[in-house]
Amino acid sequence: MKYIFFFLFPFITFSQEKVILISYKAVYNTELPTTKNGFLYVSNNQKKTIYFTEKISKNKDDEDQEVDVTVRLNSGENQYNYFDYEKDTLFTKDDIFRESKIIKEKIPRLKWTLLEESKTIEDVTLNKATCYFRGRNYIAWYSTSTAIKSGPWKFQGLPGLIYQIYDETKRYNWFLQYVKVANYDFNSENLNFKNKETISIKEYANLKFNNNDELDSKILTKLPRGATIVNQKTFRTGFEIKFEWEEDLKED
Amino acid sequence: MKNVFFALAFMLVGTFAFANNVNEVSLSNNENATEIVNSLELVSNYDSSIIIDDFELFGTCYVTIGFYDSDGNKVAERTLQFNNVDSAQECSDIADAVGEALENL
Numbered sequence: 001m002k003y004i005f006f007f008l009f010p011f012i013t014f015s016q017e018k019v020i021l022i023s024y025k026a027v028y029n030t031e032l033p034t035t036k037n038g039f040l041y042v043s044n045n046q047k048k049t050i051y052f053t054e055k056i057s058k059n060k061d062d063e064d065q066e067v068d069v070t071v072r073l074n075s076g077e078n079q080y081n082y083f084d085y086e087k088d089t090l091f092t093k094d095d096i097f098r099e100s101k102i103i104k105e106k107i108p109r110l111k112w113t114l115l116e117e118s119k120t121i122e123d124v125t126l127n128k129a130t131c132y133f134r135g136r137n138y139i140a141w142y143s144t145s146t147a148i149k150s151g152p153w154k155f156q157g158l159p160g161l162i163y164q165i166y167d168e169t170k171r172y173n174w175f176l177q178y179v180k181v182a183n184y185d186f187n188s189e190n191l192n193f194k195n196k197e198t199i200s201i202k203e204y205a206n207l208k209f210n211n212n213d214e215l216d217s218k219i220l221t222k223l224p225r226g227a228t229i230v231n232q233k234t235f236r237t238g239f240e241i242k243f244e245w246e247e248d249l250k251e252d
Numbered sequence: 253m254k255n256v257f258f259a260l261a262f263m264l265v266g267t268f269a270f271a272n273n274v275n276e277v278s279l280s281n282n283e284n285a286t287e288i289v290n291s292l293e294l295v296s297n298y299d300s301s302i303i304i305d306d307f308e309l310f311g312t313c314y315v316t317i318g319f320y321d322s323d324g325n326k327v328a329e330r331t332l333q334f335n336n337v338d339s340a341q342e343c344s345d346i347a348d349a350v351g352e353a354l355e356n357l
Contacts, residue, residue: 028323028324028325030320030323030324030325030326031318031320031324031325031326032320032324032326033324034322034323034324036323055322062324064318064320064326066316066318067316067317067318067329068315068316068317068347068350069315069316069317069318069347069350069351069354070317070318070320070351071317071318071319071320071351071354071355071357072320072321072322073319073320073321073322073327073357074321074322079322095321095322097319097327097357098357208327212328215319215328215330216330218357219317219330219332219354219357222353222354222356222357223332223350223353224349226334226335227332227333227334227350228332228333229330229331229332229333230314230331230332230333231316231329231330231331232328232329232330232331233328233329233330234327234328235325235326235327235328235329237325237326237327238321238323238325238327239323
């Protein structure tokens, strides 16, 4: 058996390529404040990137005092944003309630406004840029000294590496931690979406924000007989709260 | 002649009964109307959340659940109603049971 491993070892090793790994700390000042580590892998030719997040720690005391019961809904699977610039495609793996879904869309064109304002952090000069994307205004600080156009989550398209980015309310914040060389296999079967079920960004928005009945029926199946739902609220929250087709409707 | 007496007696009884009914209706309406108005004023002065939590008064327990995604965003909120609850402790126990039941939603 061990001979098989030795035989396969060169293939396993060579299937991974040297890439640039950029780590971010994501700080979300949400109703249950959350901090995550983000890992952005950028291929050498920058034609493929993937951004993973993982929660730093689970705090058992993270409960919202405004409610009687706090329920975290997640699938437990890793979430990521995979950019394939050659195919102009972005695959996002995200949770909708407890289900993990892969969302396929064209790479969003972020309209950055590059500003004159700059600041220096640890001898690195950072320039300011702003951008509106899906309902939120973001402020980014980037450095042109590192010619990487990718950033955390769906942020990309700036003429340099993003050191800090946050929305104007500072609800969502990302801070650069380090940059180093690492190995990553962009040809991995995990990133082959041909036989995987994907949904469109419109379907994603619909499932996420217009799915009251399904949630209610799931709740009721778990509760003792006689329990009734007397009040229901659904919040449009998260990074994306307004989509392109909704913007178009508004303009009409 | 006998029939005439019966007719007069019946009319006399009918007259008393009618008068009694009128008195009762009048008295009842005044008192009830005052009570209902007072009751409505009392309720309208209450904060709705106080009424909801006052299970001892109504025997009803309300449990509010917040649902959050993996980024800590509050995505939904539901309030559940449980009837025939006897005490605050029982209501608290129900809330705990709801939390456990929804852990694997």
